[in-house]
Amino acid sequence: MNxxxxxxxIAAIFVLILVLGLRFLSLYAxxxxxxxxxxxxxxxxxxxxxxxxxxxxxxxxxxxxxAAAARRAADAEIESxxxxxxxxxxxxxxxxxxxxxxxxTTAADLIADARRTAERETQxxxxxxxxxxxxxxxRGAALDQREAELDEAVRDLQxxxxxxxxxxxxxxxxxxxxxxxxxxxxxxxxxxxxxxxxLTTEEAKVELLSSVExxxxxxxxxxxxxxxxxxxxxxxxRARAIVVDAVQRVASEQTTETVVSVLHLPSDExxxxxxxxxxxxxxxxxxxxGVNVIIDDTPEAVLLSCxxxxxxxxxxxxxxxxxxxxxxxxxxxxxxxxxxxxxxxxLCLRAARDSLAEIGITDLDERLIPTLxxxxxxTSYGQNVLGxxxxxxxxxGIMASELGLEPxxxxxxxxxxxxxxxxxxxxxxSHAIIGAELLRKYGESEAVAHAVEAHHNEVQPRTIxxxxxxxxxxxxxxxxxxxxxxxxxxxxxxxxxxxIATARPGVERxxxxxxxxxxxxxxxxxxxxxxxxxxxxxxxxxxxxxxxTYPGQIRVTVVRESRATEVAH
Numbered sequence: 001m002n003x004x005x006x007x008x009x010i011a012a013i014f015v016l017i018l019v020l021g022l023r024f025l026s027l028y029a030x031x032x033x034x035x036x037x038x039x040x041x042x043x044x045x046x047x048x049x050x051x052x053x054x055x056x057x058x059x060x061x062x063x064x065x066x067a068a069a070a071r072r073a074a075d076a077e078i079e080s081x082x083x084x085x086x087x088x089x090x091x092x093x094x095x096x097x098x099x100x101x102x103x104x105t106t107a108a109d110l111i112a113d114a115r116r117t118a119e120r121e122t123q124x125x126x127x128x129x130x131x132x133x134x135x136x137x138x139r140g141a142a143l144d145q146r147e148a149e150l151d152e153a154v155r156d157l158q159x160x161x162x163x164x165x166x167x168x169x170x171x172x173x174x175x176x177x178x179x180x181x182x183x184x185x186x187x188x189x190x191x192x193x194x195x196x197x198x199l200t201t202e203e204a205k206v207e208l209l210s211s212v213e214x215x216x217x218x219x220x221x222x223x224x225x226x227x228x229x230x231x232x233x234x235x236x237x238r239a240r241a242i243v244v245d246a247v248q249r250v251a252s253e254q255t256t257e258t259v260v261s262v263l264h265l266p267s268d269e270x271x272x273x274x275x276x277x278x279x280x281x282x283x284x285x286x287x288x289x290g291v292n293v294i295i296d297d298t299p300e301a302v303l304l305s306c307x308x309x310x311x312x313x314x315x316x317x318x319x320x321x322x323x324x325x326x327x328x329x330x331x332x333x334x335x336x337x338x339x340x341x342x343x344x345x346x347l348c349l350r351a352a353r354d355s356l357a358e359i360g361i362t363d364l365d366e367r368l369i370p371t372l373x374x375x376x377x378x379t380s381y382g383q384n385v386l387g388x389x390x391x392x393x394x395x396x397g398i399m400a401s402e403l404g405l406e407p408x409x410x411x412x413x414x415x416x417x418x419x420x421x422x423x424x425x426x427x428x429x430s431h432a433i434i435g436a437e438l439l440r441k442y443g444e445s446e447a448v449a450h451a452v453e454a455h456h457n458e459v460q461p462r463t464i465x466x467x468x469x470x471x472x473x474x475x476x477x478x479x480x481x482x483x484x485x486x487x488x489x490x491x492x493x494x495x496x497x498x499x500i501a502t503a504r505p506g507v508e509r510x511x512x513x514x515x516x517x518x519x520x521x522x523x524x525x526x527x528x529x530x531x532x533x534x535x536x537x538x539x540x541x542x543x544x545x546x547x548x549t550y551p552g553q554i555r556v557t558v559v560r561e562s563r564a565t566e567v568a569h
Contacts, residue, residue, distance in 0.1 A: 536558050
C-alpha cells in the first residue's frame with residue numbers, strides 16, 4: 001500500500017510538470033506574437049509571418065504529440081503499478097487477516113488470564129477488607145463498651161467527690177467545734193489548777209523550769225563524767241599518735257622563716273656607737289645597706305630587718321665587722337659594706353657550685369650561678385630554697401631511675417625549678433614564669449624551661465620532665481617536717497581565734513596563750529551564768545574547729561566564778 005501511494009504521487013507530479021510545460025510553450029508563442037508592435041506586424045514581410053506561424057504550429061503539434069505519448073506512457077505505467085499494488089494489497093490483506101486472527105486469539109487469551117487474575121486479586125482484597133471491617137467493628141464495640149464503663153466510673157467519682165466535699169465540710173465544722181471546746185477546756189483546766197495550786201501560770205512555769213534545769217544539770221554532770229572517763233581510756237593511744245606525728249614533723253633540719261636577724265653585742269654601750277652622734281652612723285648604715293636597724297630594750301642585741309635575705313645577710317656581716325673593729329663612722333661603713341658584699345657573693349657562688357657538684361651538673365651557664373647562689377639565704381615556709389632544690393633533684397633522679405628513664409635531664413629540670421625565687425624581690429610575677437624566662441635567656445633547653453614554668457601549673461605540663469618535676473617538688477615540700485608555718489600565718493591564726501571568742505555576748509577579754517594552743521575567755525559574771533559559760537566554750541571550740549587549720553589541739557577555757565573547758569580536736 002505504501003508503494004502504490006508513492007507511485008501515484010510520482011505520476012501526479014510528472015503530469016503536473018507536463019501540463020506546466022505545455023502551458024509555458026503556449027504562453028511563449030502568444031507572447032512572441034503579441035510582442036510585435038502593430039507597425040512592425042504591419043510592416044513585417046509576409047513570408048516571415050507565415051514562417052513563424054508554420055514553426056509555431058509545428059512546435060504545437062510536436063508538443064501535443066509528446067504530451068499524448070507521455071500521457072499514454074503514464075497511463076500504462078499507472079495501470080501496471082495499480083495492478084501490482086492491488087496484487088500486493090491482496091497478499092498483504094491475506095497475511096494481515098491471519099496475523100490479526102492470531103493477535104486476536106492471543107489478546108483474548110491474555111485478556112482472559114488478566115480477567116481471572118484481577119478477579120482473584122479482587123476477591124482476595126474483598127476478603128481482607130471484610131476481615132478488617134469485622135475487626136474494626138469489634139474494636140468499635142469494645143471502645144463503646146469501655147467508654148460506657150468510663151462514663152459510669154466518672155459518674156461514680158463525681159458522686160464520691162460530692163460525698164467527700166460534704167464530709168469535709170462537716171469535718172471542718174467538727175474540728176472547729178473541737179478546737180473551741182479544747183480551748184475552753186484548757187482555760188477551765190488552767191483555772192482549776194490555779195485554784196487548786198494557789199499559783200498563777202507564770203509562777204508554775206518558773207517552778208517547772210527550775211526543776212527541769214536542776215535535773216538537766218545533774219544529767220549533764222553525769223554525762224560529762226562518763227565522757228571524761230572514756231576520754232581518759234583513749235588518752236594513751238591518742239597521746240602516742242600525737243607524739244609520733246610531732247617527732248616526724250621535726251625530723252629534718254630546718255631554718256625558720258623570718259624577716260629579721262639578731263646581732264649580739266659585747267655590751268649595751270655599743271648601741272650608742274652604732275647610733276652615732278645625732279643618729280649619723282645608723283642613718284649612714286641604713287642608707288648604704290638598705291636594711292632597717294632596730295635598737296630597743298633588748299639587752300646586748302640589735303635587730304636587722306629587711307625583706308631581702310641577701311641584703312640582710314650583707315648588713316649582718318657588715319655590722320658584725322664594724323663592732324669587732326670598733327671604728328664606726330660613715331666612711332668605714334661603706335668600706336666594710338663593700339668587703340661584706342664581696343664575701344657574701346663568694347659564699348653564694350661557693351654554695352651554688354657545691355650544690356651543682358652534688359647533683360652532677362657541670363655545664364650550667366656561668367651567668368646563672370650567682371643567681372642560683374642567692375637562694376642560699378632564701379627560705380620558703382622555713383625550708384631553705386637551695387636545700388629544697390638539691391633534695392628535689394635527688395627525688396626526681398630516683399623517680400626517673402625507677403621508671404627506666406635517663407635521669408640527667410630530669411634532675412636538671414628539678415634542680416632549676418625554683419631559680420626564679422631569687423628574683424621575685426626584683427621582678428614582678430610568678431617565680432615559675434620568671435625562672436623559665438631567665439633559663440631561656442641564658443641558653444637552657446626548652447625541655448628544662450618548660451618543666452620550670454609548668455611546675456605550679458601556670459602552664460599545662462606537656463612532657464615527662466615537667467610531670468616528674470612537679471611530683472618531686474611536692475614530695476620535697478609536702479613531706480612531714482619539711483616546712484613550718486610562716487610567722488604571718490601564725491599571727492593571723494591567733495587574731496582569728498581571738499575574734500571568734502570576742503564575738504560572743506558577755507565576753508570581756510580574750511587571751512590566746514601557749515602559742516595559740518590555749519584560749520582564755522574572760523566573761524562578765526553578771527551577764528553569763530555557769531550554763532552559758534559552758535555553751536560559750538562549746539560554741540567557740542566548734543567554730544575554731546570548723547574554720548581554722550592548726551596542728552594538735554586548742555583548749556578553750558571560759559573563766560567566770562567557775563570555769564568551763566572544752567577541747568577542739
